[in-house]
Every structure is written in C-alpha cells, then in structure tokens.
Amino acid sequence: MKLTFPHMGNVSILIEDLFGRLEIEYITPPKTSLRTVRLGVRYAPELACYPLKVTLGNFIEGFESGADAGIMVGGVGPCRFGYYAETQRRILNQIGYKVPMFILEPPLAHPLKFYRTFKKVAPKKTLRDLYRTIKVSWKKARYIEMIEKQVLQNRCYEKVKGSTTKARKKAINLLESAFLEKEIENAYQEATEIISSVPKEEFDAPKIGIVGEFFDLLEPFVNFDCEETLGNMGFYVEKSVYLTDWLSPGGKNLIAGHSADEVARAAKPYLSHFVGGDGRPTIGHTILYAKHNFDGVIQLMPFTCMPELIAKSILPKISKDLDIPILTLVFDEQTGKAGIQTRLEAFADLVTARRKKGFKPRREIIDWLDNKDQDLVEV
C-alpha cells in the first residue's frame, strides 16, 4: 500500500520524515501547480472552500503517480474543514479512484479512531514507536518553521534581491536531510547561520503581520507568495500561523509568539467565543500585532470561508479603534495575481506614507482594552 497525502507548504517534509521512520510506503504528489488546481476545481463543488479543491487536486495527482491509498486529517469544530476528508473520499470514489482513504482524527478528540487508523497504515508499529518517532519528526518540523520565521524577518534587509530566498532553500534542504536527533540539532544551528549571514543593509523596516486561515498562510502557491513579495518590497513580516503551532496550540514557546490562550484573551473585547477555524485567532493576532506596534496587518482567507468572514466583518472596527491599517485578501481559483499585486502595492504605499507621517497604533486604546478585558464576563 502506497499512501499519498495533500500538500500544504512544508507539511510534506514532516510527513515524509514521519512515514520514512515508521516504514510506511508513500508517494508525495507533485508540488501544487495550476494543473492541481484545475483538477480539484473540476471535481469539487463550486462553493466548497478553496483548500478543499486544491487538496483534492493533490490526491488525484498522487493517485496518478501510483499511490493506491490516501490519508487526510479530520477535524472537530464548526468549520467545513472537518468534512474535507469524507467529502473528498466520496468525490474520489465517484470519479473512479476506488481506493481506501484514511482519515486521521485528532488523537485527543477521537483516541480510538486515531489508533485504528494508525494500526491500519503501520501494522508493525506500536504506539510507543509512534511516540518516539513523532518526537524526532516534530523537532525537525519545528526547526524548519523557525527558519521560515527567520526568513520572513530577514528578507527585507537583504542587499541582493533573492539572496534570502536562495539561502532559505539551502537551509531547509540541510534540515530536511538530517536524520538523527543530534544531526537535526546541528543542521538547525548551521541553517540559522546561513540565513543570518546573508549580507544586509540596515534600515528601519516597516512591520507587517499576516493573519488568517491556515491553508492560505501555509501554502505559498495559493497566496501568490505574498510573504516573499512583501519582503522584497522592504517589509519585515511576521505571520500568525505555523503548522506546528496549529498542531499543538496549547504548547509553550509557539513560533508565532503567543499561546492560544493569549490570543483568545486578546480577541475577547471584539469576539468572545470560538467561531470555528481561525476566526478568533485572526482577531486576536491582529490586536496583538497592533500591541507590538506593527504598521499594518494583512488577512488572507479562502473565498466562502465562514470563520474568516466573521473575522473580516469585525476587522474594520479594530482598524478604526486601534488605528492600524488592515487589508483583506481573498483567494480562490478565480483570484488573479495582478489583483493581489495591485492591492499589496497600494497597501505598501499606504503603510509607508503613514509611517512618514508618524502614524502609529493607538497605545492608550490598546492598553485600555488590555485592562478592560479582565472585567469582561464570558458570554
């Protein structure tokens, strides 16, 4: 049995590493391309959210490459993501891929289902093996994402355009090929060195925070490399979503810098409860970026994404109250690069002009919200 899986930024590195260690046979589908999107769009319902279409395309391309089973994560909570795996299984079945689709449920929410799936794909391995393996693979995935963060923060300062992107490739490859825990540690040291030794010029770069739906933030193909574009435009970039943060939101030292609790607390004056997906984190992170004196926030969301739509309707109020510019970019198969480029450019001009005038997020309101938050009652 050869398993295939969908792409989402660096997730393939984590899965390949994990499957390799667990001796699970797998086939990585070709990188997400226009063809992937076309295939997904052709077979998915038109109003399904964009990530479903793209990942469906990944499965089809994975089966075309010789895989005979698929694995997809399930989910909990009021967002259509929880139905992706089942919907895709049915669509794939209908179009002739009568192959088993394994749905990996979150282990804490559905321990038994998780265990059954695990035994099916890796019958020779025990939970103890799994635990040990995950520990190492996890470390690797985290280091890779820490490098990604470093890249976003450094690209704007590069002297030669493209040098950071080149260094990033080298650094990620280094980590990808490391196997033993010790090797991974060493590779990480070397990788950070590679990124930080890119020749830089000193200047006070404006800061942009990127918030929104996790697939759009993690898959550069879908967001038209907007992080890289912003870096090239001279902006220091941070983003609120990292794969390992997302998989363990309760963990300490999250890469994005704030725990899920902190983010929820920050969001509370504007959105006091969970609305599915990343709706509340989008609000919370936006406020936290304002608190950290960022010059602007960009929200990325797939067309028809309900939780992000809720967040989107709240953001103008936050923008006005805290005086921080916010731009929402919506992605699906109809989105053109030109439209995104024009908006990013105009937003960049806006942020730069505001800075020259000395406009900053309103400190007194942010502090007031911080204190007021404590007396708010849970609704």
Add this chain to the structure above:
Amino acid sequence: MKDNFYLGVDVGSVSTNLVLIDEEKRVVASIYERTRGEPIAAVQRSLILLKEQMDRPFRVSGVGTTGSARTLSGVIVGADVVRNEITSHAVAALDLVPEARTIIEIGGQDSKIIILREGVVVDFAMNTVCAAGTGSFLDHQAQRLGIPIEEFGDIAMKAEKGAQIAGRCTVFAESDMIHKQQVGYPLEEIVYGLCEALVRNYLNNLAKGKDILPPVVFQGGVAANKGIRRAFEEALKCEVIVPDYFNVMGAIGAAILAKEKTKRTGKTNFKGFEAAEMNFSTSSFICQGCSNNCEIVKMKLEGETVAHWGGRCGRWEIGEVERIAKEQVLS
C-alpha cells in the same frame, strides 16, 4: 527654450489615458482612448495623438505609468515610475483638493474607494468579483433603454425622484427595469433610479464599514454622469467634487509621481515619441524550470527580448514593482 513637461500613462481595461503636465502640474494635453483589448496599440496610437495636440516643441522630462497594464506600458514608453492605480488616483486628487478625505473612483470595469486623513491614504478597497457597480453596468442599461450613454446624466437630472430598481446584479436590475417600464414609469425616473441603484450598490458593498467624510472627490469615467453625482450627493448629504480632468486622474497622478521622481534623479528613461513607431510584440510560454509551470509573457522590441513577467519566482522577472516599493520604504 523648450517647455518641460511630464507624461502620465494610465492603461486600464476599458480606456487608455495619456496626459502631459507642466512644472506647475497643470494639464497641457490629454488623451482618452478606448483600449479595445490591445494595450500596446492603444498606447502607441495615443502617443501619436498626444504629440499632434501640441503646437510647439517641448521636452518630456519624466514619465509614469499606472493602471492594470502599467508594467507593459512602462516598457513601451520607458517609464521612470510604475505605480498602482490607488496611489496614482490619490496623488492626483490630493494635488487638486489637498484636504480631500474620500475619493470615489468608478471606471469601466472597476471601482475603488480611497479614504484619506491628513493627506495620507489610510484605507482603500477595490471591487473584486462583480462589475454591477461600474461603468459597464450603466453602459449596458443605457443600451437596453436605447439612449446614448452621453445623454444618460442629463436625462437623470430631469427626474424629480428615482424609480426603485434593484442594483445588486445587472441581470436582476434589467428585469426590474423592464418591469418598471411596463408599469409606465417615465424614462427619466428609471434612468435616475439606475443611478441610485449603482450608488446604493457602491455604498453597500465596496464602501461598507468605511467612514465617508467630506470633502469627497469623484473621479473616473463614470464621474461624467451628472445623475450619478447627484445620487451620491443625495445619499451622502454632502457636496461631491468632480475635477475638470476627472477621466484622466490616474494618468495625472502617474505624471506627478514621475515629476517627483525625476526631480530627485535628474534623468528620465523616456524612450521618446518614437516609441509609437517601434515594433513591440508579446508572446507567452510555459516555464519548465519547476513544477509551478508559470505562464511567462515575453516582450520583444524589434525582435529583441526586452522584458519578461508572469513568473512566481525571480527567474524571469526584473521585479521592478517590488524594487520601486522598496525604494519608497528606504527613502
């Protein structure tokens, strides 16, 4: 001594606009042409027309391009500045009305709202999925009613009030309009009703959640329509300023930006009006460099490749736009 002028080029989906401004940023010549899906030909044709408008020799000391075909037209004319439409429109409006706080811009297929405070753009929005609130909507309905679009505004001004017409979707607006005609509403009320529908659609979608404060500047091709201006004034309960050169404001902004830039650098990349005679051609191919399979557009001048764009990575592109943005940050 020859006069010093600055050229602004705005190539959009519907129209191609060129202007020449002098050192005092006054418009000395302007061209408004249909793009007709051929941006290269439209720019070249407009260059010739612009030159013909001038009766004395002059020098072009700077050139800026904007609009959706800004990169392409930038290569044709040899632009000193290639900037997005939002910034260009804001620059032009602010030059005219320095205390402007809202800019409404409605063109053939797109509409924008720009919010300014203290002379700085603080928020903006552009329509994304639907053209129901743009010039094309009015064009289509005018055709349906059998009246020339040029007379649309004057007819609307005759109405005392507008007929209630659904403006969210062009198709529904049309059936609603037919119904109103059949019921016997006078033509001017229907026409003004359409203006109100467009304005309602604009305010409820694009401008949703935005603080529209006076002074309000209204520009873009649709600003020619007095009915729309009246509908905006009634809805916003304030005066709406329509600049003299409302339909070429993007080009004026680009020219002003070019003037500022060349004042700093002291030189221009302008290719001269000979650019109108040069043989530009474009072709596209799929890059096989990686699995992204990007469609790359290649632009040739007299058989020689002068520019590429369309790739996701930096392999083909000069990354001009990003470079300019960074320059902006660094300055």
